[in-house]
Amino acid sequence: MIDVLVIGSGGAGLVAAISAKEAGANVKVVSKAFATRAQTSMAQGGINASLGNVEEDSVEAHIKDTLKSSQGLADEEAITKLCEEAQEAVEWLDRLGLPFSRTAEGKIAQRRLGGASGIRACYAQDYTGLKILHTLYDRASKMGIDFINEYLLLNYIVEDKKVLGATFLSLKSGEVQELRARSVIVATGGYSQVYHGFTTNSTASTGDGIAAALRAGARLSDMEFVQFHPTALKNSAILISESARGAGGYLLNAKKERFTDELAARDVVARAIADEI
Ligand SMILES: Cc1cc2nc3c(=O)[nH]c(=O)nc-3n(C[C@H](O)[C@H](O)[C@H](O)COP(=O)(O)OP(=O)(O)OC[C@H]3O[C@@H](n4cnc5c(N)ncnc54)[C@H](O)[C@@H]3O)c2cc1C
Structure with missing residues (x-):
């Protein structure tokens, strides 16, 4: 029997898995991609x-x-x-x-x-997230934490209002399988791909874990708080890191004038850009 089933292998999932293992639990980490491809690897600043x-x-x-x-x-x-x-x-x-x-x-x-x-x-x-993810993955592997990759969460198994595990689609075999566990930690990231074409987030950020939680009867909160990074490449939405502005980069409008404090909070800078456009 698994003590702690962690769904998601980003920074959140791996820290939870390592902490649970340090506390003596039998831990399994499941993710829909290969473990070190979580969006956490994209963080730069x-x-x-x-x-x-x-x-x-x-x-x-x-x-x-x-x-x-x-x-x-x-x-x-x-x-x-x-x-x-x-x-x-x-x-x-x-x-x-x-x-x-x-x-x-x-x-x-x-x-x-x-x-x-x-x-x-x-x-x-400018590889902060990648280095975090690799460091955590190395640590988790050395501790003997078990990983299952390419295993897509479908639904949580709920009986008498208790989560007893989850069902998964194996992307390798195409079979639906279930994993039972004493406790389940959901670390499946955000849902910014609803803004596809405008988000700098990973294509995996599709909110599956959140949707499954809602189907299982969980209450969600603060779902409206999605952060838009102010600067990205126009055609690909690839991030232009804030560290570019931190190092002295500045923003110009069509008249080649600066129009905002480039190091204000992201929502302020994003709104200033939208106003100029
Ligand atoms: C380009 C970019 C730059 C950033 N820069 C910074 C920065 O400089 N500083 C900072 O603090 N933050 C930054 N962020 C934000 C930061 O990366 C994220 O907030 C953080 O990594 C989220 O970690 P997480 O573990 O919650 O989720 P994620 O890293 O998104 O991991 C989610 C995990 O869940 C798995 N998963 C999802 N759905 C399923 C499913 N159905 N079944 C199984 N597994 C599933 C995924 O495969 C993945 O393993 C940046 C983000 C981006 C996109």
Whole structure:
């Protein structure tokens, strides 16, 4: 019997799997693609944590900036926890061997990203997500966590309002199979492909896990909060990373004039661009 069935092998799923394994559970990770192809591999700019390695920074400033960017709609308790634990999360990834870029003194390098009052984003060149995913996958594999790839979640198995596992379509054999588990963790990512052609997200971001949860009777919340990255290549929607603006890149309108603070929060910059167009 599986103790913990994790559906999704992105950053969220792999951290959950490693934590469960460290706690002594028998863990299986399932994903519809190959494990290291999760969208997490596409992240470039970095992860915010107020390490203060380049200039002075504080957890309080991180919390304040994040609340400001949320236009007052965020859950303050969740944001506080996120910002307070960010330093430890980055240091944990460092201890696992993530090849962060370094300052001249050998500390984890940081750069400025939008919506941040300080230089706060920790990065690994512009492959931050790829390096995170590879580091976590290496760790999970060394711990003996079991992976099943190309296994598409169809539905959760629910009896008496309890989730007892899930059914999957094996993309290799075409068979429908079920996996039973004591607990199930859903880490299947977002649903931005409803904006196909305008999203910078992976083609796998189709919201399957969320839809299956809804079918199983779960309550969903905050589904309207989809972040649009302000800058991408027009014909392919390939991301132009915010670190380009962080490094001094600026935006010009048709009259070759700047029209916004390029490092304001993403919704502000995206709206300013839409206004100009
Ligand atoms: C181009 C780009 C750049 C980004 N840059 C940054 C950045 O600089 N900093 C930052 O913090 N964030 C960035 N992000 C956002 C960040 O990458 C995501 O928020 C994060 O990776 C989401 O992780 P996740 O584990 O929740 O989901 P994902 O990485 O999307 O993983 C979802 C997993 O679920 C699996 N799955 C989905 N449906 C099913 C199904 N039906 N059955 C089985 N498995 C399924 C997928 O195969 C995958 O393994 C960026 C995103 C993109 C697209």
